[in-house]
Amino acid sequence: xxxxxxxxxxxxxxxxxxxxxxxxxxxxxxxxxxxxxxxxxxxxxxxxxxxxxxxxxxxxxxxxxxxxxxxxxxxxxxxxxxxxxxxxxxxxxxxxxxxxxxxxxxxxxxxxx
Amino acid sequence: xxxxxxxxxxxxxxxxxxxxxxxxxxxxxxxxxxxxxxxxxxxxxxxxxxxxxxxxxxxxxxxxxxxxxxxxxxxxxxxxxxxxxxxxxxxxxxxxxxxxxxxxxxxxxxxx
Numbered sequence: 001x002x003x004x005x006x007x008x009x010x011x012x013x014x015x016x017x018x019x020x021x022x023x024x025x026x027x028x029x030x031x032x033x034x035x036x037x038x039x040x041x042x043x044x045x046x047x048x049x050x051x052x053x054x055x056x057x058x059x060x061x062x063x064x065x066x067x068x069x070x071x072x073x074x075x076x077x078x079x080x081x082x083x084x085x086x087x088x089x090x091x092x093x094x095x096x097x098x099x100x101x102x103x104x105x106x107x108x109x110x111x112x113x
Numbered sequence: 114x115x116x117x118x119x120x121x122x123x124x125x126x127x128x129x130x131x132x133x134x135x136x137x138x139x140x141x142x143x144x145x146x147x148x149x150x151x152x153x154x155x156x157x158x159x160x161x162x163x164x165x166x167x168x169x170x171x172x173x174x175x176x177x178x179x180x181x182x183x184x185x186x187x188x189x190x191x192x193x194x195x196x197x198x199x200x201x202x203x204x205x206x207x208x209x210x211x212x213x214x215x216x217x218x219x220x221x222x223x224x225x
Contacts (some may be wrong), residue, residue, distance in 0.1 A: 031210065034212050043201060043217045044157070093156050095156075097209075097210050101159050104149075104157045106156045107155060
């Protein structure tokens with residue numbers, strides 16, 4: 001089946017630094033990837049939709065200058081959390097549409113200290 | 114009213130029980146319905162994918178969609194402790210690159 005590889009699986013960073021999360025579709029081309037954020041015991045909240053070769057579309061209330069999304073190729077999308085603060089600590093998950101459904105990455109747990 | 118309503122539980126059942134998980138929705142444009150299983154600190158994994166109304170069975174899992182009632186269900190037969198996870202319903206109006214709309218997820222615990 002389709003696989004989306006997400007790295008890192010967890011990261012701890014200091015407040016004020018930036019963190020990059022990568023998502024790669026391993027066996028299919030993903031023209032569109034979705035980035036979600038998930039708080040403990042809550043559902044997935046869509047942050048943005050990234051399209052290969054164009055600017056991402058952000059959901060209302062999501063700061064595009066803080067959460068930089070780049071989708072430079074059909075197999076790679078990145079989310080960079082810039083100037084991270086403790087309130088950015090969360091579980092971030094990417095997803096891509098494959099031929100059958102939507103495949104999710106394994107998630108990245110970000111802790112900002 | 115939220116687009117997709119799902120009882121968050123938690124739901125606790127003994128091993129071997131039949132589990133019924135449900136979602137209701139308000140948007141009649143939804144055509145594609147999915148159930149995902151999410152273990153703690155992992156990404157969701159697709160369990161069932163259904164188009165329009167009807168039933169679909171895969172092993173111990175059965176998905177039902179009733180579009181007239183805007184109601185979908187997931188049944189798990191002979192539940193196992195390994196089924197303990199959060200189950201998320203998700204739906205989409207088309208098969209294109211449209212983001213899924215998720216329910217809140219139901220936390221299930223199967224007790225041995």
